[in-house]
Amino acid sequence: MKYVGQSIERVDGIKKVTGDLKYVDDMKLPRMLYAGVKRSPHAHAKILKIDTSLAEKYPGVKAVVTGKDFPKKAGLYLTDKTFFAVDKTRFTGEAVAAVAADTEDIAKEAAELIEVEYEVLPSIHDAREAIKDGAPLIHPDLGDYRIVPIFKPVPGTNISEHFKLRKGNVEEAFKKAHRIFEKEFYVPHIQHTPIENHVAIAQYDRDKNLTVWASCQSPYAVRAALSDAFDVPLHKLRVISPAVGGGFGAKAGTTLEGIIIPLAMKVGNRPIKLTYSREDEFVSSYVRQALHSKFKTAVDKNGKLLAVENEFIWDGGAFTEYGVNIAKSAGFAAVGPYDVENIHCDSYAVYTNNPVGGPYRGFGMAEIHFGIEQNMDHIAREMGMDPIELRRMNAQKPGGTTATGAKVDAACGLEETLEAVVKEIDYHTPSEQPSDPNKVRAKGIACGMKAPSMPNNAGSSAVVRINEDGSAFLSVSAQDLGQGSDTALTQIAAEGLQIPVEKITIKTGDTDHTPYEWQTVASRITYSAGNAIIKACDDVKTQLVNLASQKLEVPKEELILDDEHVVWEKDFTKKVPIRELSLGLQLEDGSGVHGPIIGRGSFVPEGVVNFDPETGLSEKPVVFWTYGAYGVEIEVDKQTGNIKVLKATTCFDVGKAINPELVKAQCEGAVVQGLGSAIFEEIIMKDGKFQNPNFTDYKIPTSGDMPEMTIHIAENPQYDGPYGARGMAEPAMIPAAPSIVNAFYNATGIAMNKLPLTPERVVNALKEHNK
Amino acid sequence: MKIKFTLNQEIIEHEVSPNKTLVKMLREDFDLTGAKEGCGGGECGACTILFNGKPVTSCLLLGVQADGQEITTIEGLSQGNELDELQKTFISTGALQCGYCTPGMILTAKGLLTENPDPSREEIKTALSGNLCRCTGYKRIIEAVEQAAKNYR
Numbered sequence: 001m002k003y004v005g006q007s008i009e010r011v012d013g014i015k016k017v018t019g020d021l022k023y024v025d026d027m028k029l030p031r032m033l034y035a036g037v038k039r040s041p042h043a044h045a046k047i048l049k050i051d052t053s054l055a056e057k058y059p060g061v062k063a064v065v066t067g068k069d070f071p072k073k074a075g076l077y078l079t080d081k082t083f084f085a086v087d088k089t090r091f092t093g094e095a096v097a098a099v100a101a102d103t104e105d106i107a108k109e110a111a112e113l114i115e116v117e118y119e120v121l122p123s124i125h126d127a128r129e130a131i132k133d134g135a136p137l138i139h140p141d142l143g144d145y146r147i148v149p150i151f152k153p154v155p156g157t158n159i160s161e162h163f164k165l166r167k168g169n170v171e172e173a174f175k176k177a178h179r180i181f182e183k184e185f186y187v188p189h190i191q192h193t194p195i196e197n198h199v200a201i202a203q204y205d206r207d208k209n210l211t212v213w214a215s216c217q218s219p220y221a222v223r224a225a226l227s228d229a230f231d232v233p234l235h236k237l238r239v240i241s242p243a244v245g246g247g248f249g250a251k252a253g254t255t256l257e258g259i260i261i262p263l264a265m266k267v268g269n270r271p272i273k274l275t276y277s278r279e280d281e282f283v284s285s286y287v288r289q290a291l292h293s294k295f296k297t298a299v300d301k302n303g304k305l306l307a308v309e310n311e312f313i314w315d316g317g318a319f320t321e322y323g324v325n326i327a328k329s330a331g332f333a334a335v336g337p338y339d340v341e342n343i344h345c346d347s348y349a350v351y352t353n354n355p356v357g358g359p360y361r362g363f364g365m366a367e368i369h370f371g372i373e374q375n376m377d378h379i380a381r382e383m384g385m386d387p388i389e390l391r392r393m394n395a396q397k398p399g400g401t402t403a404t405g406a407k408v409d410a411a412c413g414l415e416e417t418l419e420a421v422v423k424e425i426d427y428h429t430p431s432e433q434p435s436d437p438n439k440v441r442a443k444g445i446a447c448g449m450k451a452p453s454m455p456n457n458a459g460s461s462a463v464v465r466i467n468e469d470g471s472a473f474l475s476v477s478a479q480d481l482g483q484g485s486d487t488a489l490t491q492i493a494a495e496g497l498q499i500p501v502e503k504i505t506i507k508t509g510d511t512d513h514t515p516y517e518w519q520t521v522a523s524r525i526t527y528s529a530g531n532a533i534i535k536a537c538d539d540v541k542t543q544l545v546n547l548a549s550q551k552l553e554v555p556k557e558e559l560i561l562d563d564e565h566v567v568w569e570k571d572f573t574k575k576v577p578i579r580e581l582s583l584g585l586q587l588e589d590g591s592g593v594h595g596p597i598i599g600r601g602s603f604v605p606e607g608v609v610n611f612d613p614e615t616g617l618s619e620k621p622v623v624f625w626t627y628g629a630y631g632v633e634i635e636v637d638k639q640t641g642n643i644k645v646l647k648a649t650t651c652f653d654v655g656k657a658i659n660p661e662l663v664k665a666q667c668e669g670a671v672v673q674g675l676g677s678a679i680f681e682e683i684i685m686k687d688g689k690f691q692n693p694n695f696t697d698y699k700i701p702t703s704g705d706m707p708e709m710t711i712h713i714a715e716n717p718q719y720d721g722p723y724g725a726r727g728m729a730e731p732a733m734i735p736a737a738p739s740i741v742n743a744f745y746n747a748t749g750i751a752m753n754k755l756p757l758t759p760e761r762v763v764n765a766l767k768e769h770n771k
Numbered sequence: 772m773k774i775k776f777t778l779n780q781e782i783i784e785h786e787v788s789p790n791k792t793l794v795k796m797l798r799e800d801f802d803l804t805g806a807k808e809g810c811g812g813g814e815c816g817a818c819t820i821l822f823n824g825k826p827v828t829s830c831l832l833l834g835v836q837a838d839g840q841e842i843t844t845i846e847g848l849s850q851g852n853e854l855d856e857l858q859k860t861f862i863s864t865g866a867l868q869c870g871y872c873t874p875g876m877i878l879t880a881k882g883l884l885t886e887n888p889d890p891s892r893e894e895i896k897t898a899l900s901g902n903l904c905r906c907t908g909y910k911r912i913i914e915a916v917e918q919a920a921k922n923y924r
Contacts, residue, residue: 013862016870017854017877019805019845026804195809195817195871195905245807245871246905278810482869482906665865665911672908695814695903703899703909 003494004723007661008501011487012480023243024215025199025275032201033062033267035260035274036107038097038114039284040089043353043688044123044138047088047096047116054113055099060106063266064114066097070262074229075321076221076253078153078160079146080139081356083229083258088121090138090318091353092689093283100263100272123353125688127315128292130158130352138318138351148455150610151324160316161324161349163331165616167405168342170298173307177298181379185371186754187291187737189315189683190676192360193700196245197281200257202264203271210264211238214257217247217479218519223511225254230261241509247481248673249359252521253322255285282693286358287683289323290315291330291367295375298342303385305394307342308335312368316349317356324349326357329453330364332404332616336372337414337449337627338391339400345616353688359521361673362730365450366737370755373446373738377745387742388422391447402625405617411716413653414627418447420651420712425631438639441646444743447629448734451622452522452727459604460525460532461515464493464540466597470564470579471503474536477517478529479509483729484662485525491658492530492722496537498561499578515600523727526658527623528603530722535601543597547585548576550593605720624718624726628652630671630735632707634743638766641759643679645705645740651712652731656724664711666729671709674736676701679757774838779803779847787834794818796834797844805845805874809903816902819875820844826882828901845874848881857881857919866915868906876902880916889920 015021052064067084075081085094097114101107124130124138135158139145143155153160174180200214210232216222219239227237244251260272276285291314298307312330316323331347360366376394380387395415400408422428422445431441452458463475474493480486486506494501507514517529541561548566549556552574560569566581568574584594605623612618633647648671657663680699684691692698717724737755745751750765775784778801787796797803797820806829809817813828820829821843848855857877860866867873876899883890883898890898895916896909904912 009862010865010867012870013867014854014858016867016873017845017858017861018849019803019874021870022804023807023871025807026798028799028802193905194869195815195903196807196869197809244869246869248905278812278815482867484868661865665868665907668908668910669868669906670908673905694812695810696812700903700905701909702901702903703896703913706896706909706913709908709910 001495001723003491003501004658005656006491007659008487008491010484011490011501011506021243023196023245024201024213027201027213029201029271032271032273033100033102034104034107035263035272036099036101036111037095037259038111038116040085040092040094040096042089042118042120043092044121045089045118046121047085048119049117050097051115052097055110058106058110058113060102061099061110063100063263064097065262065266070230072229073145074225074254074258076225077148077151077324078321080160081319081321091355093355094318095259095284098259098263100267123688125352125354125685127290127313127350127352130350131313131348138353151328158351159348160320160351161327163328163347163616164614165331165334165343165345165403167403167615167617170307170309170342170344173342174298177306178301179299179382181297181299181375181382183295183371183375183378184753185293185374187367187370188755189287189290189354190681191282191287191683192248192250194246194248194250197276197278198251198256198285199275200260201271201273202257202260203269204264205269209236210261211240212257213240213242215244215251216241217244217251217481217521219477219509219511220516221519222254222257226257226261229258238512241479244479244481248361249363249521250286252359252519279693282698283355283690287317287355288360289317289326289357293368293371295371297375297379299379299383303383303390303393305338305340308340309344310334312347314349315352315354315357317352317354319356320349320351322359323357325453326359326364330368332611332621333365333368333449334403336369337396337447338394339396340403343403354685355690362450362734365448366677366734369446369448369734370738373735374741374751377742378751388418388427388445391418404611404621406619406621411655411718412625412627413714413716414447416714417627417629417651417653420714421445421629421631421649424649424710424712425633425647427631431633434635439635439637440747441633441635442743442747443631443633444739444746445629445631446735446739446742448731449625449627450731450734451625452524453622454518454522454524456608456610457604458518458524458528459602460517460528462529462532462536462601463515464497464536464599466540466578466582468582470499470577470582472497472499473505473507474533475507475514476529476533477508477511477514478525479520481520483666484659488526488658488662489529489533492533493537495723496534497540499564523626523730526725527721527727530725532601532603534722535603536599539601540597540599543594543599544578544581547581547594551576551585626652626726626728626731628731628735630739632739632743634740634747636744636747636762641762643744643757643762645675645707648707649710649712650732651714652728653714653716654728655718655721655726656715657713658723658725660713663713663728667711667732668709670732671736672701672706674733675705675740678737678740678755682756772835774835776837776839777841779843789833789835791834792830793832793834793837794829797829803844803846807871807874809871816879817872817875819878819902821878821882824882824885826879845878848877856922857915860915860918860922864911864915864918866907866911872902872904876904876912880919884920884923888924892917
């Protein structure tokens with residue numbers, strides 16, 4: 001192939017290295033106002049009274065709103081959220097009221113003048129407490145909320161989703177077991193921390209058109225949620241996402257847009273901007289949900305996993321409109337990349353008075369694999385087996401079954417990826433030890449898998465327009481958050497049209513002008529938007545070939561696209577430039593045929609079906625699974641407790657790398673982000689109040705923490721992927737933390753069942769171990 | 772307050788309120804939005820600019836401190852449409868993803884290479900350690916700086 005599979009440079013490079021690209025916070029619109037937000041200091045409190053009179057009189061203030069003004073609930077899967085607290089607050093930092101003013105400073109000052117009287121209610125900050133009978137209810141009206149019917153909330157409790165997986169006969173299997181292993185794990189709340197904080201601008205004109213500029217991953221999903229929440233019809237609501245300075249899931253849904261829209265509706269066609277500070281970002285946007293997981297595993301005498309019984313309790317925080325899907329996804333992947341005949345899994349999304357949980361890169365999967373992959377090493381040790389051999393024996397393989405009973409696809413390359421990292425890290429050769437006796441080195445490995453977790457009918461569309469000079473516009477609403485979709489999708493279009501990449505301009509992120517895309521999440525864009533683009537290119541080709549057939553007087557079946565021409569495959573000298581057909585065909589007598597060339601493509605995955613509501617089983621619950629593995633070598637300083645990741649290697653089965661260097665770049669970023677979650681990152685809360693909302697106290701990896709990285713790619717083609725491609729950017733993060741924790745065990749003999757492995761925790765564990 | 776300073780090689784006289792930070796002055800008063808405010812506390816480096824040739828986080832300085840000084844932002848790094856070597860190598864090595872940290876990262880690297888034209892890998896890592904990137908894992912950024920150092924020489 002000419003364009004697909006080539007590591008071309010990013011198409012958005014120049015505007016990013018020059019500062020020319022305008023992100024939403026860089027926009028200054030005429031007569032723009034700024035918003036300031038009053039937030040709740042209490043994790044759970046009844047709102048008795050809000051006095052906005054001082055704020056309203058403050059010079060420069062143009063509007064004030066409270067939750068009473070817009071009490072309608074919104075949400076992607078479960079409509080449990082309001083953009084302002086209405087009757088009570090459910091987490092510390094929840095918006096209670098907001099003002100719009102001439103400047104940012106005035107807006108902030110005025111917001112502080114709003115007086116709120118609260119009656120503090122008992123709050124819950126541990127999901128294991130919240131799930132118990134008699135726990136104070138955070139959403140007493142849960143039973144009345146609208147919900148996508150595949151989810152199962154338990155009204156009268158704090159459980160907003162209970163996903164059950166029941167496969168085989170677990171009881172029988174446990175009876176037959178040679179050994180049974182039980183383990184518990186905890187993964188804390190962490191945050192995405194894109195370098196660009198959340199930001200949005202809203203403007204509502206007198207003809208009732210609402211325009212929202214937002215740094216968002218999913219303009220269409222945002223449009224749908226806002227339309228529902230504010231009763232604005234879709235043809236009057238335009239969402240524009242000009243650029244996204246990092247997302248990782250944080251910008252998948254709606255956050256601060258709902259705060260400024262009510263203000264915009266009061267100020268008469270003036271744009272209002274709200275930019276979160278880093279502290280706002282930490283406290284009031286999404287966090288990754290904490291997870292308490294339990295695993296009970298039955299193993300036969302050879303190490304074959306006979307049965308797994310597990311429980312996942314997700315700390316969903318104050319609202320779980322997105323979190324219910326995280327619980328479900330974890331449930332249907334309950335045993336990770338292994339083939340287990342008997343499974344009993346309960347996965348619960350649970351309300352607490354903690355910050356709102358949302359989707360974070362590979363949601364659900366990184367968290368459950370922390371337990372799954374440590375468990376595999378633990379079982380191997382106890383059975384006296386090589387952990388690689390144990391994984392190989394139990395790996396999902398073509399012809400095997402997944403947790404939901406679906407047949408494993410012929411393209412499953414898990415074993416191949418495992419072999420690649422074992423070889424690269426030279427797993428079976430012990431680490432060379434440093435001369436410093438306080439330092440010890442060891443290696444660790446972990447596997448992982450992930451599927452896009454999305455509605456069965458999540459669709460994509462694309463429009464291709466051929467310009468008069470033979471160049472093209474590609475319009476999609478897939479968003480480039482940095483992952484490189486603008487580049488990869490342009491390459492797919494180039495291949496389909498046989499027009500070079502530099503002659504195609506991609507247009508994205510404007511619901512008035514770019515066609516429907518469900519969401520840029522779940523590592524589904526290359527697959528889904530890519531397929532839509534291929535269809536749009538095919539449509540263009542059909543039109544071009546029909547015209548060329550008339551012009552060249554050869555059968556259209558024998559015409560192909562090549563090098564910006566329509567060419568007769570039997571004689572390459574017989575051809576017509578695409579450029580000449582861009583406005584249709586002009587016949588010898590001067591008359592025209594067909595008109596301008598526009599191609600359209602729509603795609604929805606075929607054959608993805610619902611789960612059985614009682615057992616959670618399904619023959620095809622997801623479009624594909626992406627498998628992969630990590631190998632790392634670490635050094636532990638036993639005196640300071642510092643862990644340094646020296647080497648990391650990854651291999652993921654991406655089906656087909658549309659742009660191999662972009663694939664590698666995703667893996668490198670995932671290694672370092674995963675490393676952060678393993679050894680640095682944890683939101684520290686005291687009664688639900690965020691204690692470390694800044695980069696000094698919430699440390700993310702810097703250039704100094706980067707390990708030496710070697711990235712491998714496996715390519716077992718996805719049968720319905722564009723040129724065989726499947727998603728990989730999220731899967732690439734999943735085995736990071738468990739591989740590091742497994743290496744830590746191999747270095748110290750200590751199993752850590754909690755993340756992160758901070759110096760303090762490491763030193764304490766070593767002290768305890770040496771007692 | 773009235774200040775006079777050099778901004779991207781141009782001498783500027785400007786009236787700035789005494790409590791306005793330098794990053795806000797550049798962004799709001801001059802529309803030089805390449806410097807991003809990612810944290811407001813000097814922790815992320817996204818607002819890095821060159822202050823008399825040295826990289827500084829412009830969120831920690833006041834606009835008035837620019838008085839009499841020479842400031843270069845990412846917009847002033849290229850000569851017209853001709854990109855600086857670092858800008859070219861950031862593209863060719865794929866050292867950027869979302870792009871939000873990129874201007875600050877490039878200017879920190881520019882400051883390093885001005886001072887030390889042949890830095891070791893460790894020196895590059897240390898110099899860049901105040902610029903956070905959540906996307907790339909830093910590998911290609913370091914390679915871009917190494918490559919640019921070679922190309923400058």
